[in-house]
Each structure stands twice: as structure tokens, then as C-alpha cells.
Amino acid sequence: MESFDQSIELLSGIEMKRPPAELFDKVMERVISFDRRFLIRIVMIISFGFGMTFMVFKMGKSNQKNQTVETYFSTNYNFYGYE
Amino acid sequence: MVDEGELISRITQGDKNALKEIYELHALKVYNLILNRFNDKFLADDITQDVFLKVYDKSISFRGDSQVSTWIYRIAFNKCLDELKRRKKTINGIDTTFYQVSAYEDEANISVNLTTILDAVDLLKQSQKDAFTLVYLDKFSQQEASEIMSMNIKAFESLLYRARLSLQSTLSKNKGL
Numbered sequence: 461m462e463s464f465d466q467s468i469e470l471l472s473g474i475e476m477k478r479p480p481a482e483l484f485d486k487v488m489e490r491v492i493s494f495d496r497r498f499l500i501r502i503v504m505i506i507s508f509g510f511g512m513t514f515m516v517f518k519m520g521k522s523n524q525k526n527q528t529v530e531t532y533f534s535t536n537y538n539f540y541g542y543e
Numbered sequence: 544m545v546d547e548g549e550l551i552s553r554i555t556q557g558d559k560n561a562l563k564e565i566y567e568l569h570a571l572k573v574y575n576l577i578l579n580r581f582n583d584k585f586l587a588d589d590i591t592q593d594v595f596l597k598v599y600d601k602s603i604s605f606r607g608d609s610q611v612s613t614w615i616y617r618i619a620f621n622k623c624l625d626e627l628k629r630r631k632k633t634i635n636g637i638d639t640t641f642y643q644v645s646a647y648e649d650e651a652n653i654s655v656n657l658t659t660i661l662d663a664v665d666l667l668k669q670s671q672k673d674a675f676t677l678v679y680l681d682k683f684s685q686q687e688a689s690e691i692m693s694m695n696i697k698a699f700e701s702l703l704y705r706a707r708l709s710l711q712s713t714l715s716k717n718k719g720l
Contacts, residue, residue, distance in 0.1 A: 464711045470656050471679045479574040484566050487595045
């Protein structure tokens with residue numbers, strides 16, 4: 461067992477390799493592009509939210525004029541009205 | 544002494560300097576942990592980048608249940624497991640020429656022994672190899688290694704004991720140790 465332990469001790473002589481000096485710059489590049497993608501996603505979500513709010517608001521207004529959803533999108537048909 | 548918890552909370556606020564400090568503290572061990580498994584410098588570069596990107600991304604979910612260092616090494620270890628799964632292969636032979644042995648050792652004698660030992664390590668079962676590599680090549684304490692492998696310390700000690708027994712048996716078959 462002692463001989464085995466001595467053999468295992470050899471592994472402690474293995475030196476650690478240093479990572480390349482420019483590796484952190486690459487990490488930073490990826491962090492910056494990650495941040496940018498995150499920002500773009502946020503902007504898209506906010507724009508979508510605003511767009512939907514605007515549409516619902518406009519639809520609400522058109523309903524006040526007794527206009528159905530279908531007539532809002534296409535003035536050709538009114539499925540629910542008889543006139 | 545740097546308060547790593549403080550660094551993590553600064554990273555959550557988007558502080559890039561805090562990320563640099565964390566990187567400087569742990570990059571060496573993370574890089575070698577990956578290198579000891581794949582022997583591929585380019586892959587080690589890529590996975591190290593992934594690890595620190597994940598540290599940046601997930602810093603908000605760090606609950607402080609373990610030490611920051613253990614959390615980072617666990618991310619690195621799991622990335623290695625993912626890569627192994629992706630490649631559907633185990634370590635492709637540990638390249639002994641890759642390692643630098645300290646100059647004060649008797650190089651001729653050691654290179655023979657080191658090759659034999661690393662070849663024998665390569666024959667261990669994956670979990671035993673992971674445990675053995677974490678302790679003897681990556682130089683983590685048994686407590687740290689058990690946390691990195693998300694294992695109970697007793698179970699880890701038992702796994703490491705079995706790894707040592709298998710290794711000893713392989714070595715004695717090869718060399719009569």
C-alpha cells in the first residue's frame with residue numbers, strides 16, 4: 461500500500477496549466493453579446509406589449525361604434541349582424 | 544480575504560469588474576478541471592467561457608447554500624458531463640505527454656510511472672474516474688469534491704476508496720506494485 465501511495469503521490473507533481481491570457485477578453489465579449497441579446501429581447505417584449513395594448517384600445521373604440529371584430533379587420537362580412 | 548458572496552451580488556447588478564475578480568480567483572482551477580478531462584486546449588477555452596458566462600447569467604439564482612467556489616466548480620463539472628454526454632464517449636485516453644512534471648523530480652523514473660498510473664486511471668469506471676481525478680489531479684479536498692459531485696461525503700469517500708482499490712489492482716497487475 462505504501463508503494464501505491466508513493467505512486468499516487470507522483471500525480472501531485474503534475475503542474476497546473478495557466479489559461480491563455482486573452483481568455484477573459486473572450487468571456488467579456490460573450491457577456492456583452494449576452495447583455496445585448498437580453499436587451500433586444502426586452503425591447504421586443506415591450507414593443508409587443510405596446511402594440512397589443514394599442515390594438516385592444518383601438519378595437520375597444522371600434523366596438524363603441526357597434527363594429528364587430530370581423531368588420532374591424534375586413535369590412536366585407538358581419539357574421540353576427542343581420543343587416 | 545475577498546468576500547466572494549459580495550462579488551456575486553455585484554455581478555447580479557451587472558458589475559463586470561466583479562466578474563473579472565471571480566474569474567481571476569477561479570479560472571486556473573476551472574480551466575484545469577476541464578483540461579484534465581478532455582486534454583483539448585481549444586475545448587477547455589470554450590467550456591471555461593461557457594462556465595463564466597453561466598456564472599454571470601445565473602448569479603441571481605445563487606442562494607448561498609454552498610461556497611461560491613464550489614458552485615462554480617460544480618458548474619464546470621456539469622459542463623464537462625454535458626460535453627461527455629454530447630460526444631457519447633468517455634475520456635479519450637489521458638495524454639501523459641500533455642502534463643508537465645515538476646523539475647525537481649527524477650524525470651525518467653516519473654514519466655514511466657506517471658504513464659502507467661494515468662493509463663490505469665483511464666480504465667476506471669466513470670464515477671470512480673471523476674472522483675479520483677477531482678482529488679488527485681484537480682487537487683480538490685474530499686469535502687469539496689463530494690460537493691462538486693453533489694454527493695454525501697461518506698458516499699464519496701467510499702467511491703474514492705473503491706477507485707483506489709481498482710487502481711491498485713490494475714497497477715499491481717501491470718507492474719507488480
